[in-house]
Amino acid sequence: MTLHFLHRHVLEDHLAGFETRPNPNHVNVARRPVILSVLAHSGHEAAVAERLAELAGGSVRFCGPGEWLVAGPALLGEELADRLGEIPGASVCDQSDGKVLMAIGGPSARKILAKCVAADLHGDVFAEGQSANMLCCHVASNLARTGADLFEIIVPRSFAGSVFEELMEMGREYALTASFSED
Amino acid sequence: MASLITCPHCGTRPKEEFTIRGDAAPRRPGSADRDEAWYAYVYIRDNPKGRILEYWHHAGGCRRWLVVDRDNLTHEVFGVVDAADFQRTEAAE
Numbered sequence: 242m243t244l245h246f247l248h249r250h251v252l253e254d255h256l257a258g259f260e261t262r263p264n265p266n267h268v269n270v271a272r273r274p275v276i277l278s279v280l281a282h283s284g285h286e287a288a289v290a291e292r293l294a295e296l297a298g299g300s301v302r303f304c305g306p307g308e309w310l311v312a313g314p315a316l317l318g319e320e321l322a323d324r325l326g327e328i329p330g331a332s333v334c335d336q337s338d339g340k341v342l343m344a345i346g347g348p349s350a351r352k353i354l355a356k357c358v359a360a361d362l363h364g365d366v367f368a369e370g371q372s373a374n375m376l377c378c379h380v381a382s383n384l385a386r387t388g389a390d391l392f393e394i395i396v397p398r399s400f401a402g403s404v405f406e407e408l409m410e411m412g413r414e415y416a417l418t419a420s421f422s423e424d
Numbered sequence: 425m426a427s428l429i430t431c432p433h434c435g436t437r438p439k440e441e442f443t444i445r446g447d448a449a450p451r452r453p454g455s456a457d458r459d460e461a462w463y464a465y466v467y468i469r470d471n472p473k474g475r476i477l478e479y480w481h482h483a484g485g486c487r488r489w490l491v492v493d494r495d496n497l498t499h500e501v502f503g504v505v506d507a508a509d510f511q512r513t514e515a516a517e
Contacts, residue, residue: 263436305433306506359438366435373434376441376484 248273250421251341251401261420266347266412268419270405274317274342275299276395277322278334281306281307285330292328299325302372302395310395311382312342342399344422345408346391349415354392356411358384362392378407430504433486441484448477448510449492473497479507 277299281289286307293301299313299321306374309412313321318337325333345353351362360375372385380403383395396404409417427439447469453461473496480492489507494500505513 305488308486358431359440360434374485374487375434375437381484 251398252405252421255402255405256419256421262418263420264347264416264418265400266349266353266415266417267345268405268412268417269344269346269406269422270419271342271344272421272423274337274340275313275315275318275321276336276340276342277311277325278336279309279311279325279328280332280334282330282332283307289328289331292331292389296324300385300387302383304374310336311362311415312393312395339398340395341398343394343396343401343405343408344387344391345394345412345417346388347386347417348390349412349417350390350392353408353412353415354384357408360384362386364389378404380404380410427499427501429480429490429492429501431482431485431488432491432504432506433488435481437482437485441482442490443481443483445479445481445489446477448479451514475502480504 250270250272256270264278269327279289279293289307293309293311299311299319299340302310302312304310308320311321311325320331322335325331354362357378358375360373367373367386369386369388372383374383377384377394377396378381380400382397382404387393394404405419409419428436429439429442430436450465450469453465475493475495477496478492480490482488482490491505491507491510492501493503495502
C-alpha cells in the first residue's frame with residue numbers, strides 16, 4: 242500500500258465555499274509561508290538585531306527582547322534558514338508548520354482590527370514596518386504593519402481557525418473576503 | 425477604569441494581556457538563612473491599600489516579567505520596568 246502525504250492547509254475547510262473574487266477589504270492566507278523564530282543568546286541581543294536589520298529576503302517581526310520571527314516566501318525557505326544560521330549568537334528554529342500567516346488589507350483594515358486587538362494601531366504609534374506580539378481575537382499572536390492599510394497576523398496553527406472565523410465575523414460589515422495567496 | 429499597562433517592550437496594552445503574580449517587594453533569602461526568613465518570604469504577605477510593586481507577566485505579548493508600580497485603589501500606574509532591570513537596580517543598591 243502506498244501512502245500519499247498531501248500538504249493541506251489548516252484553514253482549507255474554513256475557506257471552502259467563500260467567494261474568491263476579492264473585495265477591497267481582503268484577507269490573504271499564505272498557503273506555504275516560511276516562518277522561522279530567532280532567539281538571541283544572552284548578551285548577543287544587540288548584535289543579532291543589527292544583523293537581522295540588514296537581512297535580505299525575509300521580513301523580521303519583533304516578538305520581545307532578543308526574540309524575533311522571520312517570515313518569507315516559501316521559495317526562500319532553506320536559503321533563509323541558512324542565512325540566519327550564520328548569525329553568531331542566534332538560535333534559529335523553523336516554525337513554518339506551527340504558524341499560520343494571514344495578511345489583511347483594505348481601506349477598513351484598521352477598523353476591523355480595532356475589534357480584534359486592544360493595541361493602538363494609529364500610524365503615529367504603530368508605524369509601517371513595526372511589529373509586536375499582542376492578543377488578536379483572544380489569541381497571542383504577532384501583528385505587523387506591512388503597509389499603510391496592510392497588516393500581517395501570525396498565529397499558532399491550532400488557533401488559526403478560531404482567529405480566522407472571528408476576523409471574518411468582525412469584517413462582515415466591511416464585506417471582508419478571504420482567499421489563499423499562492424506565495 | 426481601563427487598566428492600561430505600558431510595557432517597556434510592547435507599548436500600551438490592556439490588562440487582559442497580563443497575568444499578575446503578586447507582590448514584588450519580598451526579597452529571596454539566602455539558602456543558608458533561617459527557616460523563619462524563608463517562611464516569611466514564601467507565605468507572609470502584606471495587604472496594602474495604595475501604592476504597591478507587583479510582578480506582572482506579559483503573557484499575551486513579549487512574555488517578559490515586568491514590575492508594575494501602581495495604586496491598587498485608584499488603578500493609577502506610576503511606572504513599569506522589566507523584572508530583570510528591576511533586580512539589577514535592586515542589587516546595585
